[in-house]
Amino acid sequence: MKVLILTHGTRGDVQPYAALALALRTAGHEPVLAAPAAMASLAEPYGLAFAPVHDGPNTLIDDPEILEAIETNYRGLRGKKVALRVMRRSKPLMARVFDDMADVAEDGADLVVHAPGIPAQHFAERLGVPAVPATMQPVWVPTAAFRNPMIPVPLPRSLNRASYLPIKLMLRSFGGVADRLRAGRLGLPRRRGRHDILRRPDGRPATVLQAFSTSLLPGGLDYPSWVHTTGFWFLPAASGWSPPRELAAFLADGPPPVYVGFGSMAGTDPVRVGRVVTEAVRLAGVRAVLATGWGGMRTGDLPEAVFPLEQAPHDWLFPRMAAIVHHGGSGTTGAALAAGRPQVLCPFVADQPFWAARAHAAGVAPAPQPQRRLTPHGLAEAIRRAVTDRGLARAAAQTGERVRAENGVQRAVQILETLA
Structure with a gap:
């Protein structure tokens, strides 16, 4: 079975799809991972077939307006205006991404698996094969159990289901780009429901994969049978990977340290975040591994008790930590859960406050430490x-035992094998 996997975003967005590609290949299938060209390093160590596409909105990651949006989580009137400007600037970039993905799809596939923000259902329709949305966050399929995690304000429980409507509207913002693709190179007619990723062309529900664990969600879930919440998707360390000698020596030279890393998240002042973190580590009296390689913080000279790290596989590193301090992205949250270590979540934006709240509710983390209110003393106490x-x-x-057992x-x- 040839499976075309289409995704976009930064490393944390792409890595779970690389994990799926690796698992499919191990099961004897032929996966092709199409993702931003800058993410090729996720496929290379495993020898996965990789189709690079334009880096799209990733090219805006250091833009001051984007950094402000991350730091404020689009709050207030100004935040909403920034969100609209970001969307307008992203459209032509995503048009290039979609065009590149259309090129990749011309090579054919028996099945198309895609991130929900990618309108890959049109490519699948052209090929006459199923399209399977695969989401890393519980924001795409409505449920009455909790409000849409992308909505940053409390709502009455009666409005929980309705709170998922804005996600549909967001996808519609790229409808014009998708329609031009359909009418042009894909040669597809306009039809009702063509932009709904949760429906097949014949109107029946699409199979949906949710790559996270129900162990972190509230009770009372009412997902329909065609929605499969599988558990998190983890990309293991590549065969033959070994830690840098300096890192191994640091770990062996004292008690387990605390990991601190915020992925690719960076607000308007990563230097301030670096200062807050290093001071919090000092106040907490712990050793620490600071993952600075993806832009979440910048640090100056560090004391001997702190080891600077660009990156290391989470499945190797996290079990060796005393606790894990991170931004609350779905992938990092899942990896920390699987490691069975306590966490401190410092959310920036989007679904991160949701995961932070759920980790606290599950009893695996102290109260969240939002980035916009992060202080050395508050973070030190949480650590x-x-x-x-x-x-x-x-x-x-x-919780770690349960998450690992889900596989x-x-x-x-196994679910994908029933579809093609």
Whole structure:
């Protein structure tokens, strides 16, 4: 079975799809991962077939307006105006991405798996094969159990389902680009419901994969049978990978350190974030590994108790940590859960506050430390609790066992094998 996997975004967005590609190949299938050219390093160590596409909105990541949006989570009137400007600037860039993906789709496939923000259902319709949306966040399929995580304000429970409508409207913003593709190179007619990723061309529901664990979601879930919440998708360390000698020596030279890393997230002042983190580590009296390689913070000279790290596979690194401080992205949250270690979540934007709240509710993390209110003393206190609280450690270990047992990516492969 040839499976075309289409995704976009930064490393945390793309990595789970690389995990799916690897699992599909291990099961004897032929996956092709189409993702931003800058993400090729995720496929190369595993020998995965990789089709580079334009980096699209990733090219805006250092733009001051984007950085402000990340830091404020689009709050207030100004935040909404910034969101609209970002969307307008992203449209022509995403048009180039979609065009590149159309080129890749011309080579054919038996199945198309795609990130929900990619209108890959049109490519699948042209090929006459199923399209399977695969989401890393619970924001695409409505449920009455909780409001859309992308909505940053409380709502009455009665409005939970309605809160998922803005996501549909956001996808419609790229409808003109998709319609030009359909009418042009894809040669497809206009039809009702063509932009709904949750419906097949004949109107029946599409199979949906949700690559996260129900163990972190509220009770009372009412997802329909065609929605499969598989568990998180983890990309293992590449065969033959070994830690840098300096990192191995640091880990062996004292008690387990605390990991601190914010992925590709960076607000308007990553230098300030770096200062807050290093001071918090000092106040907490812990050793630390600071992952600075993806832009979340910038640091100057560091004390001996702090090791600067560009990156390392989470499945190798996290189990060796005393606690894990991160931004609350879905992939990092899942990896920290699987490691069975307490967490401290410092969310920036989008679904990150949701995961932070859910980790706290599950008893694996202290109260969230939002980036916009991050202080050395507040972060230090959260780190101290994560390292010393036996209740957090016990809950983290138990949750880790459940998350590892799910083997989400293997379950996803089994579901896909029933479709083609």
